[in-house]
Structures are given as C-alpha cells and as structure tokens.
Amino acid sequence: MKIVDNPSTKELLNQIRAMESLESLYKFVPWANRLCPKLSEIFSDFSEIKRQAEILLLPDQFNETFASLGWIAYESLNIDAMRRAIEIAETVGAEDAEKFLADHYDEETLKWTILRFNGHPDCRKRLRLIELAKDDYLAERYHACIPLVISLTDGLVNDVSKHVGLFAENSDVTAWDSIAAHETGLQSLAKLLGRGRNKTNEEEITIPFRHGILHGRELAFDNKIVAAKCWSTLFAVRDWAGSIADGKKYPKPKEQVSWSALLKQLAENAQTKQILEQWQPRKLEQLDHLPNSSSLSMPEGSPERAVADFIENWSKKRYGKMAETLLDSVSTPLGKKAGQVKQDFGHINLLSYEIKSVEDKAAAASHVQVCLEFSRQNASQVEEIWIRAIYQNNESNPLIRGEEGGNWKIIQNGFSKVIYSLGV
Structure with a gap:
C-alpha cells in the first residue's frame, strides 16, 4: 500500500x-x-x-x-x-x-x-x-x-x-x-x-x-x-x-458522496470562485480608522478588530476568550487551551498597544501590524509585530471574509517575538 x-x-x-x-x-x-x-x-x-x-x-x-x-x-x-x-x-x-x-x-x-x-x-x-x-x-x-x-x-x-x-x-x-x-x-x-x-x-x-x-x-x-x-x-x-x-490513529467510518451532492458542491465552488474574483483588498482610504488603540472604534467583523479584541482580553487576563480566538489545529479542549494561553501570555504585563496598519493578503487572510508596550521581569519593552488573522468557519475551513458562519482566528506565531523571546 x-x-x-x-x-x-x-x-x-x-x-x-x-x-x-x-x-x-x-x-x-x-x-x-x-x-x-x-x-x-x-x-x-x-x-x-x-x-x-x-x-x-x-x-x-x-x-x-x-x-x-x-x-x-x-x-x-x-x-x-x-x-x-x-x-x-x-x-x-x-x-x-x-x-x-x-x-x-x-x-x-x-x-x-x-x-x-x-x-x-x-x-x-x-x-x-x-x-x-x-x-x-x-x-x-x-x-x-x-x-x-x-x-x-x-x-x-x-x-x-x-x-x-x-x-x-x-x-x-x-x-x-x-x-x-x-x-x-x-x-x-x-x-x-x-x-x-x-x-x-x-x-x-x-x-x-x-x-x-x-x-x-x-x-x-x-x-x-x-x-x-x-x-x-x-x-x-x-x-x-x-x-x-487529531484522532487519526484508527480509520473513521467513510461517508458516501452521491452524484447530486458532488454536483451541488461544484455549483457552490463556482459561486465561491465568482466571489473570489470580485474580491479586492481594502484601499488606504478604507483604513482611515488606523492607527487605533480601541477595538470599539474599529469596524465590526474586521481582522484588526479581532486582533484588538484579543489584545484587550490579554490585558484583562481573559485567557478563555483568548483561547477561543486563537487558531487551533489539534482541536484542544477549551479549558486546556486556556491553560496553555495563560502559560504562554500570563508572564507578560501588557501596558499599551496600537493597531498601526493592515494588509489584506487574501480573501480569507490579513496581516495586522501592532505596536506593543509590555513589561517582563520588571523591564519595559516595545515591539512591533505582524499578526496573521484567518477567516474560517467552525470546521476550520477558510471562508471569504463577510460570509456567514465565519470568525477571524489569530495565529499565535506572530506573538513569538514577545512571549517566547525569539528573534523572529
């Protein structure tokens, strides 16, 4: 085989x-x-x-x-x-x-x-x-x-x-x-x-x-x-x-896909393709709300709003809320994931932040530039980092931004320079 x-x-x-x-x-x-x-x-x-x-x-x-x-x-x-x-x-x-x-x-x-x-x-x-x-x-x-x-x-x-x-x-x-x-x-x-x-x-x-x-x-x-x-x-x-x-040690029961289901999927893909062809990254004048240090004054449903909400939850030590927003490829239980988030972020005292700019890289992905001021072991520090946000559904499948049933998920690697002291 x-x-x-x-x-x-x-x-x-x-x-x-x-x-x-x-x-x-x-x-x-x-x-x-x-x-x-x-x-x-x-x-x-x-x-x-x-x-x-x-x-x-x-x-x-x-x-x-x-x-x-x-x-x-x-x-x-x-x-x-x-x-x-x-x-x-x-x-x-x-x-x-x-x-x-x-x-x-x-x-x-x-x-x-x-x-x-x-x-x-x-x-x-x-x-x-x-x-x-x-x-x-x-x-x-x-x-x-x-x-x-x-x-x-x-x-x-x-x-x-x-x-x-x-x-x-x-x-x-x-x-x-x-x-x-x-x-x-x-x-x-x-x-x-x-x-x-x-x-x-x-x-x-x-x-x-x-x-x-x-x-x-x-x-x-x-x-x-x-x-x-x-x-x-x-x-x-x-x-x-x-x-x-991911539970792949042993095989799962196979679902049979009918011809009608296949044709329906093809039609949906064609519709998605049309939406994708029409999508364009936002222009500079559409980002006049940046730079900004308040999530409430950023557009709802935007990647920068999701990143700002995540950072504000960090400042308030809401590790469960942070865990819900982080991209998770192994389906970790929320309680355990919140504990991991506390372990990774809890030793950093966040002092202030500013969302500086956004680059819409694809229909389901944006890079958000953030300036963070924080202290670690009583030493203040300022870092400018790029956070990647992905728009996806509950099954972790990417969606075109704005589609129903989607949420912005944040990739933790962008914070590595801060939380792990790595030179990335």
Missing part, C-alpha cells in the same frame, strides 16, 4: 477521475452546454487542477528514492524541496540530492518548523532543549546536537504513544491517513535507524544509527548529513503526533 492510497488522497483522486468522466460526458452530449452552461467555466480550469494534483504522488516518489538512506516524506516537509531532491537524485545522483536535503534544514526551516511544536503539549515541553540543539546545529557542533535530537525524538514517541520509544522493537508509529506515519514512513525509518551496531566503527556514517551513536560504537557520526536526518525524523514525529491528536 502506498501513501497515494491514503483515504483523503484516494478520495481526491477519485473525485478528479469522476470529474474527468463528467467532462467527457459533457463534451459528448450536444445539448449539455445549453442545459448547464456554467459547467464549461468549471471544466476550463480543470486541466490546472489535474496538473496540481501531481503533487499527491510526490511523497511516494520521495520515500522510494530516499527512505533507505534515512529520509522520509512528512506533512510539513516543503513540497518544492521534495520535488527538487527527487530531480537531483534522478539527474545527478543520490549523494548530491542528500547534500541538497541537508542544506534545506537551515536556520529558517528550523525556526518555523520548531514553532509548530508550541501546538502540541508533549512537543512544547521539549522546546528548551530543542532550541539548544538548534543552536548547536547552526554552530556545526554536530557531536552535541545529534545525540540530543535522537533522545528527544525517542522520548516524544514514548510520551505520545504512552507505550515505548521510537526505536523499541514493538514501537508503533503508524496512523490512518497520514504521510509521516504511513507504513513506508516512520515505521520503516525506525527499523533502519534502530539497527544494531555491535562493533565499534571509526568510519564516517551518513545514517543516524541510534544504538551505535548513543552507546558509543559509532565514532564518526558528527556530520551535517546525519544531523539533518535527525531533524527530519524529529519533524516527522511531530506530524505523527499531530495525527494522533
């Missing part, structure tokens, strides 16, 4: 095949265009959809090429990096492709991927040591970074599975409908990295053999390739942990 056979991927491919059949039928029946003229607009963009759907095949191609070398595909791995690595392996060779992949794990990639660890409790508690490992990696202290990342990965699997670590003989790091946790992914990688190393080896290795490194039998493990593979494995485990938190 391949990753492309995962239910969500397979369902999408089946819908594309169904669309192909419908397109053929539409072109074959002479009177179809008169009966359903709007379908021609949908089919005009269908070739681009099919082209983009080719990325669904990349994870299998990546694992087939690199899994035996210690790299696997995972949800948060950059698609362009996957595609380019495969191209290099096919045209130049695996050695150059591995160097390219190692270079991909640079300061920027580590910074943004590590930020995702804030969204999972078992990942979050390891952030201090992960940051130390990142510092060692960027300083090329691979001898220090590699054992630490391996041990953190092993412990994270142990905590999430509540059973054993990644390298135990009976470890199970599979999950339903997952890329990282597919049987050709982490499960296969764990067997490779967990191989016994019964003899002391002084030759350089390019695979992070856990037992040989931690038991002192591999004496030339400290290189960039091995270190990058350790980060890759840790990030894949983070995505597996997210799948488990």
